[in-house]
Amino acid sequence: MFEAYKLIHVLAALIWVGGSIMAQFFAARLSSAEPAHRLGFARDLRFASTRIFVPSAIVVFLAGSLMIEEGLGFEYADPFVVIGLITVAVSLATALGFLIPATSRAIKLMTSGQGPAAGALIRKIAWTARFVILLMLIAVWAMVVKP
Amino acid sequence: MTLRETYVLIHVLAAIVWVGGGTLALVFTWRTLAADREHRLGYARDIEVLSNRVFAPASIVALLFGVLLVLEIDAFEFSQTWILIGIIGLAASVVLGMGFFGPQTKKLVTEIEQNDPKAEGRLGLIAKVSVLDMAILYVVVWAMVVKPGL
Numbered sequence: 001m002f003e004a005y006k007l008i009h010v011l012a013a014l015i016w017v018g019g020s021i022m023a024q025f026f027a028a029r030l031s032s033a034e035p036a037h038r039l040g041f042a043r044d045l046r047f048a049s050t051r052i053f054v055p056s057a058i059v060v061f062l063a064g065s066l067m068i069e070e071g072l073g074f075e076y077a078d079p080f081v082v083i084g085l086i087t088v089a090v091s092l093a094t095a096l097g098f099l100i101p102a103t104s105r106a107i108k109l110m111t112s113g114q115g116p117a118a119g120a121l122i123r124k125i126a127w128t129a130r131f132v133i134l135l136m137l138i139a140v141w142a143m144v145v146k147p
Numbered sequence: 148m149t150l151r152e153t154y155v156l157i158h159v160l161a162a163i164v165w166v167g168g169g170t171l172a173l174v175f176t177w178r179t180l181a182a183d184r185e186h187r188l189g190y191a192r193d194i195e196v197l198s199n200r201v202f203a204p205a206s207i208v209a210l211l212f213g214v215l216l217v218l219e220i221d222a223f224e225f226s227q228t229w230i231l232i233g234i235i236g237l238a239a240s241v242v243l244g245m246g247f248f249g250p251q252t253k254k255l256v257t258e259i260e261q262n263d264p265k266a267e268g269r270l271g272l273i274a275k276v277s278v279l280d281m282a283i284l285y286v287v288v289w290a291m292v293v294k295p296g297l
Contacts, residue, residue, distance in 0.1 A: 007292045014288065018167010025168070025201055026175075029193050037189025040182050044175050052174060140163065144156045145148055 002070045009063035013143075016056035017136045019048060024133065027126050039110045042122070046103045054095055061088045080142040087139035091132050099125060099132075154216045161209035162291075165202060166284045172197075173277045180270055187270070188259040195252045202244060210237050228296025236287035243280050248273065 023045060030038050064084060068074045074081060102125050109118035148156070172194060179190045217223040217230060224230070251273050258266035 003293050007289060010292050011285065011288060014163050014167040015170045016167070018163040018165070018169075019171035020167075021164055022168030022171045022197075022201070025197055026193055029196065033189050034185050036183060036185030040179075040186025040189065044178050047178065048171060048174060052171070137160075140159060141156060144159055145152050 002067060002072055005063045005066040005070065009060055009067060012056045012059035012063065013140075016053055016060060017133075017140060019052060019056075020129065020133050020136065023048065024126070024129065027122075027129075030122070035110065035115060038118075038122075039107065042103055042107045042110065046100065046107065049095060049100050049103065054092065054100075057088055057092050057095070061085075078146070080146045083142040083147075084139050087135045090135055094128060094132050098128060102128075151216070151219055154212050154219060158209055158212035158216060161205045161212065162288070165205040165209055166281075166288060168197075168201060168205070169277075169281055169284060172202075173274075173281050176270070176274045176277055180274060184259065184262075187266075188256070191252060191256045191259055191270075195256055198244065198248060198252065203241075206237065206241050206244065210234075210241070213237070222297070227294075229290040229294040230296075232290035232295075233287050236283050236290070239283050240280055240287075243276065243283075247276055248280075251276075 030041060068076060102121055106118045106121045179187050213233060217225055251269060255266055255269045
């Protein structure tokens with residue numbers, strides 16, 4: 001069972017972290033994009049956030065917890081586990097509390113023709129997402145090195 | 148951090164970008180099938196650039212550091228099943244990237260720019276082959292986690 005939990009944990013983490021990093025690469029190209037492409041990307045990103053990133057983060061947490069419960073020497077108090085738990089908690093809180101609602105607001109601003117206001121909000125979203133990605137990268141380091 | 152841990156970290160980070168980014172690109176490609184022309188063109192241009200600047204380097208780094216890990220760790224051998232699956236899978240994905248996705252995406256951008264109706268079918272084909280590509284990479288991830296033959 002441990003291998004199955006580990007496979008699910010790793011796959012969900014790949015999709016969550018790798019998808020979030022890739023979204024930043026896409027977003028970085030938007031500054032010179034047509035308004036219709038910006039709007040389309042914002043809609044795609046909201047879809048990915050709600051249907052892929054948030055569920056993946058929850059799966060990462062659940063499968064990780066099941067790995068610890070298997071009792072192969074891992075404890076919730078282990079520093080690498082604590083770093084992982086903090087990352088999942090902060091990422092989920094940020095996504096649900098700010099990133100997803102703000103993306104929805106940005107889409108509304110774009111569809112109502114308020115491009116500059118939408119642009120300012122998108123910049124805030126991008127910087128917040130980069131902070132969350134930094135946390136994720138620290139968590140990946142912790143999972144590999146297990147301090 | 149030991150040399151081994153450094154290699155593992157770089158290998159894992161490259162795999163994260165490649166497999167996770169590829170999954171997001173797959174989802175976006177399928178969504179683009181129902182998108183308007185401007186978003187479709189913007190996305191096709193984005194994926195053409197990011198394939199060369201992100202996916203290709205990430206795949207090379209994942210492969211290179213995987214090889215370095217096998218050379219570094221005595222218990223790992225190139226003849227082991229899980230490593231063979233990894234090398235064959237990564238090679239297949241790289242060949243698909245260079246031999247199919249690169250040229251097809253370039254044609255797609257041109258066709259959308261020229262309002263060529265063939266763009267619709269090409270985008271659908273790219274979306275279907277993307278599913279195959281990601282299935283190959285998921286099998287590689289399974290092999291790396293479960294390590295059959297070790």
